[in-house]
Amino acid sequence: MTLLTLRELQARQGAVIDAAEAGAVPQTFGREAEAIAAVHQDQGVVLCDRSHWGCLDVLDRDRLRFLHNQSTNNFQTLQPGQGCETVFVTATARTLDLATAYVLADRVRLLLSPNRRQQIHDWLDRYIFPFDKVKLVDCSGEVGIFSLLGSHCGAWLQQLGIPDLPSAPHSHLTTEFQGSTVHLAQGSGLATEGYTLLVPGEQAAAAWHSLTETPGTPALPLGRQGWEQLRIQQGRPQPDRELTEDYNPLEAGLWQTVSFDKGCYIGQETIARLNTYKGVKQRLWGLRFQGQPEPGTLLTVADQRVGKVTSVVPTAEGSLGLGYIRTKAGGLGLQVQAGEVMGEVVPLAYVSHPALDPDSAVEST
Structure with missing residues (x-):
């Protein structure tokens, strides 16, 4: 399935999508108040599509050292299955972007803000010198990025056949879900407990369908407007x-x-x-x-x-x-x-x- 099919599926679920806007993600599902109340009251599971965010893979032998030298957090101590938040800053420490990094066996995957994906790619590329063994691959748009909000997400995902994760912030694993290899990470992207699920783009629609139409207790979809409200409320x-x-x-x-x-x-x-x-x-x-x-x-x-x-x-x-x-x-x-x-x-x-x-x-x- 394609991302367009994902949009069609979301439209059938009541999503209002502005096709002219970059990313063309659902602005609202018409149930934003209900979804936000569920987050505040910690009832059920709320699901937000963040597929318009940037996704950048940093590969090759020097990837950890390179990111260690280009951002604020300590990458040299991280092992596969671990992650962190880090900030890219200018030489005078002015902020460019807040990113989430996941260390895998062969790469570091960075989640970047939608309006910073190209800038951070170009910024990092400037600092790759001929002797550096570093490669940047922009996989934005090729990965479905979903945030699951709520303290019940872990138990709920286990019912769907996804194993539990270590409790350490930004810990992550690769697993199978509905016939696809997916990546699941601790952290919702907000202060609310939850997870981030990364799915191959061609499987994003199937994953969204499974998460939102699970018999019994499906996840309640949240649009971009609801995410913005939670972002500001939580800071x-x-x-x-x-x-x-x-x-x-x-x-x-x-x-x-x-x-x-x-x-x-x-x-x-x-x-x-x-x-x-x-x-x-x-x-x-x-x-x-x-x-x-x-x-x-x-x-x-x-x-x-x-x-x-x-x-x-x-x-x-x-x-x-x-x-x-x-x-x-x-x-x-x-x-x-x-x-x-x-x-x-x-x-x-x-x-x-x-x-x-x-x-x-x-x-x-």
Whole structure:
């Protein structure tokens, strides 16, 4: 079956698909509120199609060393079946993309944000020198990428004949499912418990059909709009919003993606200095608004600029957003104003912010 057949199947399930948009994935299945409520209440299994995300294989003998030197996490300690999140940054530690890496016996497979797949491919290609044994293969569009959300996913998948995984973050295995060889990994791509399933493109429709039309307790499909709402509620930063060359990974709260003792890599000097000298001058926080400001709106406290809104989404409980707040201005519970709209700083499940004395924060470069 082809990806087009997958789209036809999803359309029959109520999906609204904008064929003119890059990736042409379902925007909604008309049941977004139900699916989001299921995630929040941890009821059943919710399934989201992320096949429009980038998929890049890094092959050959030097693949681990190469990625170790090009991103923030420690690849040299990883073995097949293990994985990690990592951030690609500029020489001054400004963020390019947040990626998930899976180490296989013969390659490292990277999942990249949809709007960064070509940029990261070209970025990495620039740093492959003649003596490097490294090869990049862009398999975007050739792999079905599905996120399964909910703490019950493991037991549910076992009922479908898929073995359980080690509990370590981003651990993964290759197994058989409905006659296809698939790749299953710990982690949903959000803070919610779950799994990521990678399926050969020609088998994606069959896999989606099995997951969403399983007798008894089928997975509830979630569209791109629902994913965006969960992303903002939980605080997963996104390129062109929270991940830009205005911010570094520590400001974005991506501390779990950074190894501080692995040695040199692109951007390492700046990140080490920020950590050593408590130089995180701004932090990514959640925002609960009484109205709906536009992304890019400045945040103020007592008419003093303290940050900027980066993302906003309407929800049943009001508008939620993401934004960067200056460390010296405060954190949780801070009352802010975005234009004429009042808001409050709230916690995020996806990011972390180590305790920091705001008086010690210095300007980053």
